[in-house]
Ligand code: SF4
């Protein structure tokens with residue numbers, strides 16, 4: 001008997017999966033499980049609403065609302081109440097932090113949109129709109145940011161709200177922001193990335209206590225860091241002529257102070273895309289640098305982004321992404337149309353990247 005109980009207990013033991021996200025099927029709307037892989041077509045009855053029709057004749061409507069991504073308990077409770085009351089209790093998040101709520105009747109769509117709007121959450125972000133800006137963690141979660149990516153996003157989306165709830169762009173516009181220069185930022189049609197402009201200032205009193213010096217030396221992509229004894233203590237020194245101000249030494253060694261209210265700036269890159277629809281994926285290119293990192297509303301960044309966005313809206317042909325548009329008109333015309341200053345820093349087309357980037361483990365001096 002005891003052996004039998006033991007065997008049952010062993011059989012029911014939980015699988016040791018301790019990483020990764022849980023199986024999404026268990027949270028899916030029942031109509032989506034029923035028709036999984038059997039959808040006939042989909043359309044968009046209005047901005048922010050997707051409509052899918054299955055071969056079985058079942059229909060489902062998905063309402064997409066923008067969120068601030070970093071949700072507190074108040075916002076989570078508020079949104080869950082809306083989803084329970086006006087939706088059918090099922091929700092999923094998109095990679096750009098939009099929330100999608102599925103309902104099985106068209107009649108439920110209007111009241112659900114109204115409830116979101118009344119709570120201050122816009123419905124949109126589908127089709128040829130400026131969807132929610134993808135951003136990195138910022139001051140709230142990460143220990144190395146030079147700006148608050150989520151703050152830049154909030155202030156920009158306040159200004160671009162009209163483009164989120166409509167589908168009036170030539171094609172979809174993906175904007176991204178990144179709060180340091182080296183880690184998790186992505187690329188986009190328009191990308192706002194931190195740009196460090198000065199080598200790190202070293203707090204020599206702390207280096208010996210906080211940093212593993214060989215790892216810091218190894219981190220530098222241009223071999224600009226050397227061990228040194230300063231004021232009788234083991235520390236580090238930076239060859240400022242070599243330093244490219246990348247900030248890579250700061251995460252393993254916070255006394256390498258790279259962040260600075262005046263010299264940490266923002267740069268704007270244009271024309272990146274990951275998709276291969278209609279044209280091949282493209283790398284973004286730098287178009288504006290040295291923009292003040294000016295919280296809480298970053299007005300200078302908003303001005304440049306809006307300038308690029310509305311020039312694109314006016315000049316691009318239907319279905320051209322920002323990168324396609326620039327490829328057609330050429331970079332000189334892009335700078336002419338936007339009025340952004342063109343400098344010598346804008347001309348790298350990465351053709352010589354094999355030689356100019358540190359693409360191997362060998363260090364070049
Ligand atoms: S981009 Fe850099 S600072 Fe921002 S969350 Fe990622 S690692 Fe942290």
Ligand code: SF4
Pocket residue numbers: 199200219220221222223224225238242243244245246247248249250258
């Ligand atoms: S900022 Fe970058 S290039 Fe400069 S010392 Fe640090 S790791 Fe090296």
